[in-house]
Amino acid sequence: MCTSSCHVIKRGLAVAGFLVLTSCGGGVGTSGPCALMSCGGPPSNITVFAAASLQPAFDKIAVRVKSQYYLATTFNYAGTQTLTTQLIQGAQADVFASADTVHMTTVQNGGLVGGDTRVFAHNKLEIAVERGNPKRIRSLADLARSGLVVVLADPSVPAGKYAQEALANAHVTVHPASLEPQVTGVLSKVAFGEADAGIVYVSDIVTSGKVDGIAIPDTQNVIADYSIARLNSAWNRAGADEFFAYVLSSQGQAILSGAGFDTV
Amino acid sequence: MAAAGLLLFLLPLAGLIIRAPWGQVGPALVAPETMTALGLSLFCSVTATVVALVLGIPLAVVLARTHGTLRSLLRALTTLPMVLPPVVGGVALLLAFGRRGLIGAPLYQAFGIQIAFTTAAAVIAETFVAMPFLVIAVEGGLRSMDHRYEEAARALGAGSWRVFARVTLPLLRPAIFSGAVLCWARALGEFGATITFAGNLPGRTQTMPLAVYVANETHPEGAIALSLILLAVSLAILIGMRDRWLGSL
Amino acid sequence: MSLHASIRVQRNGFALDVDLEVGAGETVAVLGPNGAGKTTLLRALAGLVPIDGRVELDGEVLDDSAAGRHVLTEHRRVGLVFQDHALFPHMTVLDNVAFGLRRDSSRIAREWLDRAGLADKAHAMPRELSGGQAQRVALLRTLATEPRLLLLDEPLSALDVTIRAEVRRELSRQLSGFQGVRILVTHDPLEAMALADRLVVLEQGKVVQTGSPAEVTARPRSRFVADLAGVNLLRGRGRGRHVELEGGAMLTAAEAGEGDVFAVIHPRAVALFLAKPEGTPRNVWRGRAEDLDLQGERVRVRLSGTVPLVAEVTPSAVRELHLDAGAEVWVAVKATEISVYRA
Numbered sequence: 060m061c062t063s064s065c066h067v068i069k070r071g072l073a074v075a076g077f078l079v080l081t082s083c084g085g086g087v088g089t090s091g092p093c094a095l096m097s098c099g100g101p102p103s104n105i106t107v108f109a110a111a112s113l114q115p116a117f118d119k120i121a122v123r124v125k126s127q128y129y130l131a132t133t134f135n136y137a138g139t140q141t142l143t144t145q146l147i148q149g150a151q152a153d154v155f156a157s158a159d160t161v162h163m164t165t166v167q168n169g170g171l172v173g174g175d176t177r178v179f180a181h182n183k184l185e186i187a188v189e190r191g192n193p194k195r196i197r198s199l200a201d202l203a204r205s206g207l208v209v210v211l212a213d214p215s216v217p218a219g220k221y222a223q224e225a226l227a228n229a230h231v232t233v234h235p236a237s238l239e240p241q242v243t244g245v246l247s248k249v250a251f252g253e254a255d256a257g258i259v260y261v262s263d264i265v266t267s268g269k270v271d272g273i274a275i276p277d278t279q280n281v282i283a284d285y286s287i288a289r290l291n292s293a294w295n296r297a298g299a300d301e302f303f304a305y306v307l308s309s310q311g312q313a314i315l316s317g318a319g320f321d322t323v
Numbered sequence: 324m325a326a327a328g329l330l331l332f333l334l335p336l337a338g339l340i341i342r343a344p345w346g347q348v349g350p351a352l353v354a355p356e357t358m359t360a361l362g363l364s365l366f367c368s369v370t371a372t373v374v375a376l377v378l379g380i381p382l383a384v385v386l387a388r389t390h391g392t393l394r395s396l397l398r399a400l401t402t403l404p405m406v407l408p409p410v411v412g413g414v415a416l417l418l419a420f421g422r423r424g425l426i427g428a429p430l431y432q433a434f435g436i437q438i439a440f441t442t443a444a445a446v447i448a449e450t451f452v453a454m455p456f457l458v459i460a461v462e463g464g465l466r467s468m469d470h471r472y473e474e475a476a477r478a479l480g481a482g483s484w485r486v487f488a489r490v491t492l493p494l495l496r497p498a499i500f501s502g503a504v505l506c507w508a509r510a511l512g513e514f515g516a517t518i519t520f521a522g523n524l525p526g527r528t529q530t531m532p533l534a535v536y537v538a539n540e541t542h543p544e545g546a547i548a549l550s551l552i553l554l555a556v557s558l559a560i561l562i563g564m565r566d567r568w569l570g571s572l
Numbered sequence: 573m574s575l576h577a578s579i580r581v582q583r584n585g586f587a588l589d590v591d592l593e594v595g596a597g598e599t600v601a602v603l604g605p606n607g608a609g610k611t612t613l614l615r616a617l618a619g620l621v622p623i624d625g626r627v628e629l630d631g632e633v634l635d636d637s638a639a640g641r642h643v644l645t646e647h648r649r650v651g652l653v654f655q656d657h658a659l660f661p662h663m664t665v666l667d668n669v670a671f672g673l674r675r676d677s678s679r680i681a682r683e684w685l686d687r688a689g690l691a692d693k694a695h696a697m698p699r700e701l702s703g704g705q706a707q708r709v710a711l712l713r714t715l716a717t718e719p720r721l722l723l724l725d726e727p728l729s730a731l732d733v734t735i736r737a738e739v740r741r742e743l744s745r746q747l748s749g750f751q752g753v754r755i756l757v758t759h760d761p762l763e764a765m766a767l768a769d770r771l772v773v774l775e776q777g778k779v780v781q782t783g784s785p786a787e788v789t790a791r792p793r794s795r796f797v798a799d800l801a802g803v804n805l806l807r808g809r810g811r812g813r814h815v816e817l818e819g820g821a822m823l824t825a826a827e828a829g830e831g832d833v834f835a836v837i838h839p840r841a842v843a844l845f846l847a848k849p850e851g852t853p854r855n856v857w858r859g860r861a862e863d864l865d866l867q868g869e870r871v872r873v874r875l876s877g878t879v880p881l882v883a884e885v886t887p888s889a890v891r892e893l894h895l896d897a898g899a900e901v902w903v904a905v906k907a908t909e910i911s912v913y914r915a
Binding site: 469471472474475476477478479480481482483486489490493494 | 618620644645646647648649650651652654658660661662671672713714717
């Protein structure tokens, strides 16, 4: 769903793209849709630091961006905290996509962001259960049932922190069997049948494909706002622009939606 | 070449010590979570070593006494955990001892026992990855041992048990000791199999390596402080033990 | 308490085939070159090596491959003393000696040590003992268990030559007090002569000669024994008073008999001349001195030629004849100095 300002931007970018297209001289280092023009030389490159939960969606976006803009993308997927630390310490990247606005603000306050930051997707929490939901779990309240083995993400990662919030919103006390430092740990334990339930992002459940998801009502849920920005340390500003624009474009949004995110 | 090897060990260590936020070590040391994780780490690693000794020494004896293809097979089996990535080892343990696992399923169905997420699971994970070190060391000791002492003992009328207890084992002390130290050190540092099979819960399964990993997510300096504490404790134990055991030989 | 053994062992291309009878109180020395199978024989008797055959000791069948019977080493009451003592390094001398004893072990062990004059070493560790002391303790350790068969594997060879004599005397003392069967493996002729009642010569897994030390050395039947006895051994066909050697040369002896024979010539009986001698010696050949070896007051000259021999002469004779390696000489042996016997 594109707002009017979004349309303006899209048109502006199209004009810019047209200008770049006509000035395409071929050779290494020039960005632009050289695939259409077969300018010769390798594609240009950008580095994207992105939250781990974005991997399936962004990998797909990278393929499209490669064919459409002749732009190769190198990803650094990691926890948002880790990426923030790396950027503050001086790591070089062209684009940063974080799993919450807090960390984006930190990076922005560090003067590392060029241009504006945009929320490009939302992620919500969902209860992960075994295929077929054999324990008949319907809500967060069910997680407090005695005898149920529940696994959560550790509060040090966003998904874990939000899970605690959601449980508090629902006034439910859960005694987890494990606080996984990686969300994949929660998923695999549920998928193996070792845990009866876990709380993860909707996108995690879609990506995994091995577990079923039980929705959490928005009143209890915590919405994570994913934010994207181009960085001052970018070596390939044009490429960063293209990636940034694609993520916000309807095609990019469609890919994100397919991966389980709520689009903007 | 030797100097290069030494540097490879010393440089990261030096980096850790020089860049350490020493001011944070104090508070980290007294924080209850740290003590819990440290205590749990020591308990699990020592227990794992004891289990490894009880199971591993007989295994080493069998290995040293078999020959041919059977021996190659047994050898491959016992060294497999050394070759497997620890996380894969954890998955294997789940497949064997999890609620749906080969052994775990009947246990769960009959008695409602779930092994994963318990301290026992952490011990099992550590034993799984660390025992091969002990077995290899003891087997090596047995193979290079002079067997005439055992023959002399038999000629003097000692049966197999007596020969083993009074001659073989005492002569194996150096190999058992070095194997146990390697085993304990490996168990202490174990992460992948533990987190995959036992999970991470402070007080029950969160050993120091897990605590460091979790701390690293939110405050890396705290993680370094924890690492230093673990390093210091390990060194203290290793140095303290060396004199006691090797001195009496 | 006698031993009847018929032992065949096959391993790594080596075959041992020995029949052995030893009476109570008898000391048999098993002699032979390296690799002859002496140690294998001892280990087989101790039950450490699987065999084909039968071993009976003191009326009890210890091994019978036909009947599938094999008594384990620990139940045989057979004592084994190794070349380098094999005392348990982690136990004191007293604990070592007491190891094989059932009850009252400390007291009995101490008595043995007292009798051997080693009581002051009771609480020492094996590594603190000298070679001779350690070997004596190893012997005590075995004797204390009162075995029926005592097997000694080259008990003196690891010791310094200087202390060997002393330990040999002690060994002789202990052995004379020992009631059972004693089998001693050695390659030292002095040891064999001093300690054994009977010699068994083993070569390449087979017994080539047996008899009392005097018999065996007087009539060696193999190069090994001849070297041990220090004599020249030749082999050939007897024809009346002549022996035709392999290679064609003829020996004239006092009497030779017929058929396959051995001829023994003591090096002392070999005379050397610069010019061809004319006299009574019937056996005269040309030869070449290959090397000379001074041994005490004698010189041993190794000769090559028609009949390869070792001669023993005085150092002054060597000087007078200007004998050097490579010198050509005439060799003479009196017929009466050649002893011939059936092969």
